[in-house]
Amino acid sequence: MGRHHVNLHLISDATGETLIAASRAVAAQYHGVCAIEHVYPMVRSHAELEKAIVEIEAEPGIVLFTLVEQDLARRLMEACAAIGAPSLSILAPIMSLFESYIGTAVTPRPGAQHSLNADYFRRMDALNYTLTHDDGLQSDSYEAADVVLMGVSRTSKTPTSIYLANRGVKTANLPFVPDLPLPKSVENLRNPLIVGLLASPERIVQIRANRLLTMNADPESPYVDRRLVAEEVAQSKKLFDARGWPTIDVTRRSIEETAAAIISLHKLHKMKFISAA
Incomplete structure (x- = not known):
């Protein structure tokens, strides 16, 4: 059986480490699948996001992202829908769970996990x-x-x-x-x-x-x-x-x-x- 290659677009407003770790953990469960990673770190503006969208159009595949700015996340999901590329916010379900349990809405802070604390x-x-x-x-x-x-x-x-x-x-x-x-x-x-x-x-x-x-x-x-x-x-x-x-x-x-x-x-x-x- 030959290896099946899948384009994997990882878009982050920080270093992208979270996405890389999560996607590799999942990809490892699929025998014969080779994920070709396209990593876009530090995406914090619409201009940077549009560059990533152009590459997704050129090489469609699965799109995973960690963008806490809602305008950017919304634009990416709309673009992916138009391209026909499935997309998923890795943090969204976890943030939703936190919010429902804590009872407090999230305060978006791109790259907060990498702050100099x-x-x-x-x-x-x-x-x-x-x-x-x-x-x-x-x-x-x-x-x-x-x-x-x-x-x-x-x-x-x-x-x-x-x-x-x-x-x-x-x-x-x-x-x-x-x-x-x-x-x-x-x-x-x-x-x-x-x-x-x-x-x-x-x-x-x-x-x-x-x-x-x-x-x-x-x-x-x-x-x-x-x-x-x-x-x-x-x-x-x-x-x-x-x-x-x-x-x-x-x-x-x-x-x-x-x-x-x-x-x-x-x-x-x-x-x-x-x-x-």
């Missing part, structure tokens, strides 16, 4: 911390972290750390190296949640082999020896179990799924930490 600066602070505490750097200041990730090489520590930072979670990560003792600064950490990341030896070997290939390195390196990798993983798990640190097997998990599990663990960790204080 305390949450924004918290995320930027977390990202700065995470970037400066990657791969074992500055381990003497891990006490300021919310989460410390540990695992053998190629268990997605860095990308998971960055994803968590974008959610406002200060994250440091530390590689597990067989027979190498933990830094003394890590021995008695109290504030951060320490999570061990695990993966099957086969998966780690596959990722490491691809990395060696991109580096034009020796493909017969011990770095990709299946027996040695299995021993690395076993030693890391033994350490995590001995310390009572929670573990997550990332073999078949996406970065987003791993991060979601860590955030849930961190919430429980904070509750225990507060109750023990």
Whole structure:
């Protein structure tokens, strides 16, 4: 069965991240469908909207939008109806639900979720911390972290750390190296949640082999020896179990799924930490 291509026009008065995430989540449910994304961010005037409408006319498809200005939303829906392109406001049903429950009409504020508020600066602070505490750097200041990730090489520590930072979670990560003792600064950490990341030896070997290939390195390196990798993983798990640190097997998990599990663990960790204080 061949892939069916669908034009997907995503029109936003902000960055378009909400639309992209929502549309990809839905498109992933349709096997054999390839969505060709046309993204139009920061559409806040009629002139900008008309440019998008011209492109929709040229390549008709599904139109999803997050336009809180009613005049713009109305014009887009009318244009889509004339073109024959189905359109949907992603925020409208949610805003309607909020309004019916709260009993207050919405106050349109394009891009409000990206305002420079305390949450924004918290995320930027977390990202700065995470970037400066990657791969074992500055381990003497891990006490300021919310989460410390540990695992053998190629268990997605860095990308998971960055994803968590974008959610406002200060994250440091530390590689597990067989027979190498933990830094003394890590021995008695109290504030951060320490999570061990695990993966099957086969998966780690596959990722490491691809990395060696991109580096034009020796493909017969011990770095990709299946027996040695299995021993690395076993030693890391033994350490995590001995310390009572929670573990997550990332073999078949996406970065987003791993991060979601860590955030849930961190919430429980904070509750225990507060109750023990």
